[in-house]
Amino acid sequence: MGQSASSHSGSATSPTAALKWASEAEREVLLSLLRNASASAANEGSPQAPSASVSSAISQSIPERLRKAVAEFAVARSGTATKGIVTMTGLATAARILLLGDASEKQTFVNTYAEVNPGVTTKGLVEDIAAGVGLFAKDGKAGADGKVYSPTERFVTYLLGSLAPKSDKSAADAIFSSEDTPTRNAEIPPLSSFQQWFPQSSLLQELWTNLFQFAFLGTLPTTLPALTSTLLTIEDRFILCTSLASEFKGAKSWPCLFSTQTDGASWTVFAGKVQEQGSVLFVIRDKDQNVFGAFAAEELVPRPKFVGDSRTFVFTLRPQIGVFSPAGYNANYQYYNTGAATFPNGIGFGGQLDYFGLYISSTFENGHSKASPRSSTFDSPRLSAKEEFQIDFVEAFLVKPKEVDDRLIDPKLAKKSILNDDVASSLLEMSGKRMYSKEVQQDRVEEDEET
The missing domain is CATH 1.20.5 (Single alpha-helices involved in coiled-coils or other helix-helix interfaces)
Known part of the structure; x- marks a missing residue:
């Protein structure tokens, strides 16, 4: 794990030393990959293979440009005089750098990626990394079908926006504008500065790790909760899961508490199914086909005031992706009331009473998303197509059930x-x-x- 990334051709590093970072099972998987790529079964203890064969032996669920780059990257670290040959030392060293190396080590791979794919840009690399989200489908077994997932433009645009430093809000806003249209000509950093911008994006880091662990070892280090949804795609699920605070991650499934498809358009049914259940994710589609929603970190109990905490957030998924966490301006995180005579009846997030960043009325027919130009609590733009919107479809998922102390007596x-x-x-x-x-x-x- 402490090896330098500069183990280029001519290195005398042995396969055993190059594999010190890997477990016994991981070593066997890497050895099997190289043997499958080898044109000859001779010398079983230390197989070799042409770079093109190694590229083909890597899962076909990995984009071709990445597979070619991995093979050439391994060649340069193989320590052999034969041109274009991958040894166990080269493959193991390449895997270590891509899986465990820091940003400066990974930069050496990105340089190779640019060399073997002339004309490729940062957007091209982000598109290839984004394809890794497809590995989450079907509980991580999508790689078996040998197809590369094609990420949507909105997903790639959101990932490009994540490259801006946390402090550079203007750069992020250039990707996601308050006019609800992504700006295509926002400045995108070059591949040559990968080691500077890659650490800025936790989203790309997670996709990178999953993609290359699947490429080398055939496994995924993380998975997404299983769920049945009409509105959420695999990209949406990834974005929402990574946006949650750590205590809400790790669930094997998100049970669907409510869906318009099965439960109809009834506030009474909706309230009865989501109230006092725990932490709930709400997803809404309006009549204009915009998809947006909110995560309520605190359980829903009818109250005539705002409650919740900074783990709550609002989001938009279509026509583009945006996730908006509390800005620190106020503590108006979430509101829920029903059956009240003088206070709003419905569920709201951010802003203030009757001027919510997102609100669903208890009529369960309409709602609003008010921002002039941003909603104060989450610094969010208007999430719906129109300020006053008509509800088309609603889903609610239980992210974390309410904790019950077994020591309490009925x-x-x-x-x-x-x-x-x-x-x-x-x-x-x-x-x-x-x-x-x-x-x-x-x-x-x-x-x-x-x-």
């Missing part, structure tokens, strides 16, 4: 005295404990009978 059982338990009462009396309360209780019973 209120109905809390009123029951141990004196009403004949066995427990008899044991106490046998131990010499006088049951004063039992005598008082008996007196009360006799008084009741006399009356």
Whole structure:
């Protein structure tokens, strides 16, 4: 793990030393990959293969430009005089750099990627990395079909926007504008500065790790929660999962609490299914086909005020992607009320009462997303196509169930005295404990009978 990225041709590093970072099982997988690529079964202990064969042996779910670059990158680290040959040392070193190397080490791979794919730009590399999201489909088994996933333009645009430094809000806004149209001519950094911009994007880092671990080892280090949804694509699920605070990650599934498809368009049914359940993700499609929503970190309990915390966020998914976390301006995170006479009845996020960043009315027919030009709580633009929108479809998913302390006693059982338990009462009396309360209780019973 501590090896330098500069293990180029001519290196005397042995396969054993080059594989020190890998587990025994991982070593076997890498060895099998190279043997499958080898044109000859001779010298089974230390196989070699032409770079083109190695490129073909890597899962066909990995974009071709990346597979070619991996093979050439491994050649340069193989320590052999034969041109275009990949050894176990070269493959193991390439895998270590791509899986465990820092940004400066990975830059050496990106340089190779640019060399073997003339004319490719940063957008091209981001498109190739974005294809890794397809590996999450079908519980990570999509790689078996040998097809490369084609990411949507909105997904690639969002990833490009993530390259801007956290402090450079203007650069991010150039990708996602308040006019709801992505700016195509926003400045995109070159491949030569990869080691500067790659650490800025946790999204690209996660996709990179998943993609190359699948390429070399055939496994995925992370998975997405299983769910059934009409509105959410695999890209949407990835974006929303990575946007959650750490305590909400790791669930194997997100049960669907409500769906217009199965539950109809009823506020009563909706409220009954989402109230007091736990942390819930809401996804809405308006009549103009915009898809947007919010994550309520705190369970929904009817109250005439805003509640919640900074783990709550709002988002838009179509026509483009944007995730908006609290800006620190106020604490108006989430609002939920029903059956009130003087306060709004519905569910809202951000802004203020009757001027929410996102709101669904208890009529369950309409809502609003008000921002002039941004909603204060989340610094979010208008999420819907129109400020006042008509609801077309709603889904709600349980991200994390409400925690229940098993030590708490059911209120109905809390009123029951141990004196009403004949066995427990008899044991106490046998131990010499006088049951004063039992005598008082008996007196009360006799008084009741006399009356």
